[in-house]
Structures are given as structure tokens and as C-alpha cells.
Amino acid sequence: MVKVVWRLSQRYRFGQVLDEAMRRVYRTPHPLYTSLVMADGLAAPARSPARSGPGWIVGVLQYVGETVSLAASAIGHLFRGGLNVGLAVNQMAAIGVDSIPIVAATAASTGAVFAFYTAGVFLHFGAGPFAGGILTVTFFLELGPVLAGISVAARSGAAIAAEIGSMVVTEQVDALRALGVAPARYLVLPRMVACVLMMPIAGLVGDFAGTAAGMLMASVNGITPSSFLESARTHVSEIDLIKGLIKTLWFGLMISVVACHQGLKTTGGATGVGRSTTRSVVLCVVLIFISDFFLAQMLKGASIVVK
Amino acid sequence: MLALEAMDYTAGGRRILSDIWLQVDEGEILAVIGMSGCGKTSLLKCIAGLVRPSAGSVRLEGRDIVPLGEADLNAVRRRIGLVFQYAALFDSLNVYENVAFGPKQHTRLRRADLDQLVSRRLGEVGMSGSERLMPSELSGGMRKRVGLARAMATEPAVLLYDEPTSGLDPVIARTIDHLIVETRNRTRTTSVVVSHDVRSVFRTADRIAFMHEGRIEAVGSPEDIRASSSKVVQEFLEADSGP
Numbered sequence: 001m002v003k004v005v006w007r008l009s010q011r012y013r014f015g016q017v018l019d020e021a022m023r024r025v026y027r028t029p030h031p032l033y034t035s036l037v038m039a040d041g042l043a044a045p046a047r048s049p050a051r052s053g054p055g056w057i058v059g060v061l062q063y064v065g066e067t068v069s070l071a072a073s074a075i076g077h078l079f080r081g082g083l084n085v086g087l088a089v090n091q092m093a094a095i096g097v098d099s100i101p102i103v104a105a106t107a108a109s110t111g112a113v114f115a116f117y118t119a120g121v122f123l124h125f126g127a128g129p130f131a132g133g134i135l136t137v138t139f140f141l142e143l144g145p146v147l148a149g150i151s152v153a154a155r156s157g158a159a160i161a162a163e164i165g166s167m168v169v170t171e172q173v174d175a176l177r178a179l180g181v182a183p184a185r186y187l188v189l190p191r192m193v194a195c196v197l198m199m200p201i202a203g204l205v206g207d208f209a210g211t212a213a214g215m216l217m218a219s220v221n222g223i224t225p226s227s228f229l230e231s232a233r234t235h236v237s238e239i240d241l242i243k244g245l246i247k248t249l250w251f252g253l254m255i256s257v258v259a260c261h262q263g264l265k266t267t268g269g270a271t272g273v274g275r276s277t278t279r280s281v282v283l284c285v286v287l288i289f290i291s292d293f294f295l296a297q298m299l300k301g302a303s304i305v306v307k
Numbered sequence: 308m309l310a311l312e313a314m315d316y317t318a319g320g321r322r323i324l325s326d327i328w329l330q331v332d333e334g335e336i337l338a339v340i341g342m343s344g345c346g347k348t349s350l351l352k353c354i355a356g357l358v359r360p361s362a363g364s365v366r367l368e369g370r371d372i373v374p375l376g377e378a379d380l381n382a383v384r385r386r387i388g389l390v391f392q393y394a395a396l397f398d399s400l401n402v403y404e405n406v407a408f409g410p411k412q413h414t415r416l417r418r419a420d421l422d423q424l425v426s427r428r429l430g431e432v433g434m435s436g437s438e439r440l441m442p443s444e445l446s447g448g449m450r451k452r453v454g455l456a457r458a459m460a461t462e463p464a465v466l467l468y469d470e471p472t473s474g475l476d477p478v479i480a481r482t483i484d485h486l487i488v489e490t491r492n493r494t495r496t497t498s499v500v501v502s503h504d505v506r507s508v509f510r511t512a513d514r515i516a517f518m519h520e521g522r523i524e525a526v527g528s529p530e531d532i533r534a535s536s537s538k539v540v541q542e543f544l545e546a547d548s549g550p
């Protein structure tokens with residue numbers, strides 16, 4: 001299913017969305033200081049962004065370069081003991097309060113709808129004993145992590161881009177730098193740590209909210225909870241759960257880096273903050289789907305669907 | 308102490324500063340005046356290492372900071388205080404935490420010493436007792452004074468003031484002028500003061516640089532500037548002293 005979705009979206013939308021996002025990102029003139037912030041600690045001489053060359057390829061490469069170097073410098077600060085634990089805890093609390101309810105709601109709704117549409121079909125083909133296993137493995141491997149990623153990107157990622165973006169346009173980020181404090185350490189690192197630690201929790205919430213709602217809906221449609229659970233127990237292993245959670249670690253890292261990067265390169269006042277926020281959500285969602293495809297390939301192995 | 312040599316600055320595809328030569332001695336107060344948009348803020352940002360000049364050098368105690376990377380610049384910036392034109396207070400932190408930010412990040416002061424430092428700095432700018440307020444609860448002038456206290460908290464060797472008195476009432480503005488001179492007298496701070504207020508500049512500055520369209524049009528003692536033969540300088544001074 002994912003493959004089909006991915007192929008379709010790649011054919012009809014991803015190319016355009018990504019291309020357009022990159023072109024917009026790089027056509028807006030942005031001051032040199034953002035490249036200074038990006039290069040934090042890497043001592044790369046600031047150059048203005050390339051506006052020539054084969055368009056979007058240059059854009060994509062440049063984007064990857066900037067985000068990777070931002071992440072690298074935050075991680076560098078982590079290893080030098082630069083993590084402000086208090087700030088990270090605050091961010092974790094914010095993600096917990098803001099995003100987890102959304103994760104629970106979207107996953108529960110998806111699980112219920114999934115069961116609603118499929119319970120009858122399973123029973124019709126005499127596959128009732130497989131229903132619980134299939135729904136559970138779908139959530140553990142795919143829907144739980146992806147729905148959690150999308151919810152966190154939409155709520156907390158957007159909040160991060162908006163907050164850092166408004167700090168940039170009101171010169172608070174410059175004030176930070178003027179006081180000798182690296183934004184990569186003070187702003188990016190705590191958010192990165194918080195997202196990476198909170199995403200698996202969000203993923204777990206998604207897994208269980210989806211499965212539980214699916215089970216309830218299935219019971220209304222003729223599959224008893226005990227047969228559902230029995231099926232899940234036989235066909236799903238902890239490995240499936242862990243594979244899904246590995247995906248969420250990556251999603252957490254990606255969301256935090258993309259959102260912080262968009263925030264830091266905000267230009268142009270309040271409109272610019274809105275632009276960065278939207279861009280951050282679009283990029284995160286697109287990248288979640290793309291990287292999910294590759295993570296699925298990398299993590300493939302024994303599971304009910306394949307067996 | 309501070310020397311800019313043949314410095315150019317380009318941003319957004321536009322040349323904003325051209326061929327800037329300036330020297331400020333230790334303990335000197337240099338005022339920079341000029342029309343809005345002539346590049347005064349950009350000049351201060353170049354000196355503070357917040358933006359990178361496209362050519363030339365910025366020497367701080369003889370060392371060129373232009374080629375430095377961000378990590379080295381952070382060390383340099385701890386010796387420089389920048390008062391932002393629009394204060395740029397951290398709006399998630401209260402007044403106390405804003406002023407204590409620099410010392411907290413870079414020194415290991417005990418809580419009591421930090422409290423004392425913050426209340427001294429706030430007292431100097433006439434903001435005693437505002438420690439618990441959030442920036443959103445302050446007026447523009449109050450924010451500006453907190454910004455001043457924040458930049459001065461660590462007593463940096465170089466202080467850069469971006470229009471420290473614009474938007475303040477005349478009494479407070481006079482207090483701030485005194486504070487700038489007094490700080491210099493006490494700690495031999497090297498100061499660059501960007502200002503619109505020609506009268507206060509003539510009262511406080513040792514030397515004045517007049518900027519016009521990204522260039523230094525004239526530089527010299529207050530008397531030199533008053534006697535300048537440059538037409539734009541004279542127009543600027545007349546406009547200010549008019550009725």
C-alpha cells in the first residue's frame with residue numbers, strides 16, 4: 001500500500017511540492033548571517049546561496065548540506081556537554097502536552113475506520129482469525145509511527161519553526177549570538193533531544209490507540225476482542241513494535257532539524273514566520289513519507305505480512 | 308582597539324557598506340550619525356561579528372575577526388556588548404533572566420552575586436524592581452533600557468549601542484547618555500554609539516563619524532564635524548537644530 005501511495009504521490013505531487021519548496025526557499029534573498037548560523041562551529045566561510053546551476057538539484061543538495069551541518073553542529077555541542085537539560089525537559093513537556101493527544105486521536109480514528117471497512121471483508125473470506133494480527137502489525141510497523149510523525153510535525157514541528165522564526169525576525173537569535181551563545185546549542189539541541197526522545201512515546205501512543213480503537217470497532221462488527229487479541233498475539237512479535245519505534249527515532253530527528261532549520265532561515269517579518277511554519281510542515285510530512293519508504297526497505301525481515 | 312579597514316558589506320545582492328575605514332581607541336566614545344537607512348545598524352553588526360563583511364577587515368585588539376568561524380566568533384563576542392535598536396529581549400524570559408543571561412552562560416557566579424549584579428545593572432538604567440516582569444509587559448523605552456542592562460551585564464571591553472536613546476523621554480535619554488560616559492570612565496570601555504540625537508552626540512562623543520549611503524562621509528571631533536564642508540553633513544545638522 002505504501003509503495004503504491006509513494007509511487008502515485010511521486011508521480012503526481014512530490015516532485016512538484018519538493019521542487020517548488022526548494023525553489024521558493026532559495027529564491028528568497030536571505031542575509032548572510034543565516035548561513036553563518038548554519039555553519040556554526042564548522043568554520044565554513046559564508047557564501048551567498050547559489051542561484052545558478054541546474055535548479056532544483058542544486059537546491060536539494062544545498063538544503064541537505066545545510067540541515068546536515070546544523071544537525072552535526074547540534075550533535076557536536078551534545079558531545080561537548082552543551083545540552084541544557086532544563087530546556088530539553090521543557091520541550092519534551094511541550095511535545096507531550098501538544099502533540100500526544102493529537103496522535104491518540106488520529107491513530108484511534110484511523111484504527112476504527114480501518115476495522116470498520118475491513119472486518120466484514122475478513123469475515124466474508126473466513127479470515128476472521130487474521131483480522132487482529134493484520135491490523136496490529138499495520139499499526140506497529142507503519143500507521144502508528146507515521147501518524148505519530150505527521151501529528152508531531154504538524155503540531156510541535158510547526159510550533160518550533162514558528163517560535164524560532166519569530167525569534168529570528170525580532171533579532172532574538174542575533175541577540176543570542178551577540179552574547180556568545182550558539183543557537184545550535186541553545187535552541188536546536190534541546191529541541192532535537194526532546195523530539196528524538198518523545199517520538200517513540202508518541203509512536204507507542206499511536207500504536208496502542210489505533211489497535212485498541214480497531215479492536216473496539218471490530219467487536220461491533222463481529223470479531224470478538226478475545227479472538228482479535230489472540231490473533232494479534234500469534235501473528236505479531238515485539239520485533240514489529242521495535243521496528244516501528246526505530247522509525248519514530250528517525251522521524252523525531254528529522255522533524256526537529258527541519259523545523260529548526262526553517263525557523264533559523266526565516267526572513268521578512270510576520271509573513272516570513274508564517275511561510276517558514278508552512279514550509280516546515282510540508283517538508284516534514286513529505287520527508288516522513290519518503291524516508292518511511294526507505295526505512296521500510298531497510299527494516300524488512302520476518303513479519304506476518306511477509307511470512 | 309577597534310579598527311575597520313577597507314570594509315565592504317553586501318547583503319541581499321546589494322552593497323550596503325562601502326570602503327569603511329574607522330579606528331576607535333581604547334576608552335574612546337565614537338558616535339556614528341547619519342540618516343535612517345544609511346547603514347549604521349549594519350556597521351555595528353559587522354563589528355559584532357553577527358554578519359560577515361564581504362571585503363576588508365575588522366580588527367579587535369589587532370586580530371582580524373572577519374575570517375573567523377562561528378565558534379571563534381562566539382569567544383570574541385563575549386568581549387563585545389551590543390545594544391539592539393529594538394532591544395531584542397528574549398521574550399520567553401523575564402527581565403531578571405534577560406539581564407543575567409550573559410553572566411549565567413559564561414561565568415559561575417553564585418546566585419547571590421548574580422542577584423546583586425542584576426539589580427545593580429537594572430538600577431543604573433532606572434529599572435529597579437522590574438525583575439519579575441516579562442518583556443511583553445514593558446513599554447518600548449523600558450525594553451530598551453533592559454536591553455542596555457543586558458549588554459552591560461558582563462562589562463564587555465567594547466560596547467556597541469544602536470540608537471540607545473531614541474524613543475525615550477528626554478530625562479531618561481539624558482540618564483542613558485550619562486550612563487554611557489560613566490561606564491566608559493569606570494571600565495575604559497571602548498564605545499560606538501549610533502544615534503539620531505545630534506545634541507546628545509555632541510555632548511557625549513569624543514569623535515563623530517557621519518555616514519551617508521553606506522560610506523563614511525566625514526569623521527572627526529565634534530568641532531570638525533560642525534565645521535565640515537560636506538553639504539549632506541551641514542544639511543543633517545541644520546535639520547536637527549532647526550526650530
Ligand SMILES: Nc1ncnc2c1ncn2[C@@H]1O[C@H](COP(=O)(O)OP(=O)(O)O)[C@@H](O)[C@H]1O
Binds near residue numbers: 031032342347349350
Ligand atoms: N540583510 C539585509 N538584506 C537586504 N538589505 C538589507 C539587509 N540589512 C540591511 N539592509 C538594507 O541596508 C540599508 C541599511 O540598513 P541599516 O544598517 O539598518 O540602516 P540604519 O541602521 O542606518 O537605519 C537599508 O536600506 C536596509 O534595507
Ligand SMILES: [Mg+2]
Binds near residue numbers: 347
Ligand atoms: Mg538602524
